[in-house]
Amino acid sequence: MRNIPPALQAHLNSGVTTLCRLLKITLADGRQFGATTLDRDIDFEGLTYYAQNGFDSSIIASDASFDVDNAEGYSLYSTDVPGITVEMAERGELDGAEWAMVLVNYRDLSMGALLLDGGDVGEVRTASNTVFMPELLSYAMRLRQSIGHVDSITCRAIFGTPANSQTGCGVNTDSLWLPATVTAVNTDEPKVTYQVSNIASLPTAAKRWRVRWKSGNNVSSRLYQVEAVDSATGQITQIEPLPFAVENGDQLEIRPDCDKTFSVCRDVYSNHLDFKGENLIPIGQASDTPGAGVPGSTGGGSSFNSNGPSQQRH
Incomplete structure (x- = not known):
């Protein structure tokens, strides 16, 4: 169910509407930028949403299983949007950004807004002095991500991150x-x-x-x-x-x-208790699989044990 402000619901029921969509992009550092499908700029809740010819809200649709039926949305930010530059995208300042799209009555913004969808900004590209954001991924996409891991001789942690997560390391860098x-x-x-x-x-x-x-x-x-x-x-x-x-x-x-091997984790960083790998998995001789060596592994074992293959998904 959607939470629709009563005044906006009455406007939707009237049959004659003056609606537009507003797209807000929030960067990881808190900076916000906006675009609108309207042909003029809109100031809403302290943020200016700039009219963009290249902003196409597309069709936001997903079924009960959270499968995405389309690209969720498409937006284009050129140098006409104050604050967003090609240099920002090239430097990675748009990485980790989030987006939200709302529906408003541009003739009477006091009616409030209907949240249509929101989520993570996916791929960001630049071309011809223009910033493209072709992937606006819904938060529902997070529910489709695999939970767990594949057994690995090397560590799966992200070096320098706190230890209390699936990919946490524990080393303070x-x-x-x-x-x-x-x-x-x-x-x-x-x-x-x-x-x-x-x-x-x-x-x-x-x-x-x-x-x-x-x-x-x-x-x-x-x-x-x-x-x-x-x-x-x-x-x-x-x-x-x-x-x-x-x-x-x-x-x-x-x-x-870190090179993700157990020996470095133990001997260099004294962090072996947080090692997120299975360094004792038996492996085959190097001569059995030429060119398929694993960093930190040693030959002499077998790539299979009594319980089946050495790599299992959890």
Whole structure:
């Protein structure tokens, strides 16, 4: 059942309506942006909803089993919407955003609003100086997500997250971040490499690394994986593409990452009690399945035991 304000319900029953839809996008940091299907801007509950020719509310439909019958909605934000820019999308500032769509009487906004649907913003793309949000996923989609996991020799946790969840790690990474400043950029390499200062104290035993940018065009909350770090020379080789070019003077933070093996979890981070993997699963000899090795695994066992296959879904 929908909670429809009485005044708006009376307007719907009148047979002659002046309705439009309002789409509100709320970013993870609390910032909000709005668009409307009307041909003029609307101020509603403290937020301005801008008229957008590219905003198509489509048909919001789902059946009793919560199967999505269509794309839930489609929206397009160009530079005409104050506050939303292509650079924001490229930096990942729209990641983790939520949306809500309501129906209002634009002639009398005091009637209140009818909530049509809401949920998570899915894929975000950019093209021709325009931000596209082709996936507006309903909250009902969360009910279709699998609960549980597949057995794995390596850890399934997200490194640096609190331990009290299915993917929680338990390691506090705040003290692992080391600030650095870009002093030189090598543009001749096939992969992006740059020199930074102040990383001589980084542990040399780490096999994986993450960087986050604190200034420059790439500043965001995203953690980018790097391929290699030479703490002696200060050279970093980027493996994940960056949305913008690295420039001298850009500031970043770098820390070692976890390779998801039990030995590193136990010996490096003393976090083996929170290890979210099954490191004792027997595995086959490396010669049995060439090229199918698992990080941290050792041969000598069998990929099957008396209870069946070594990987089971819970």
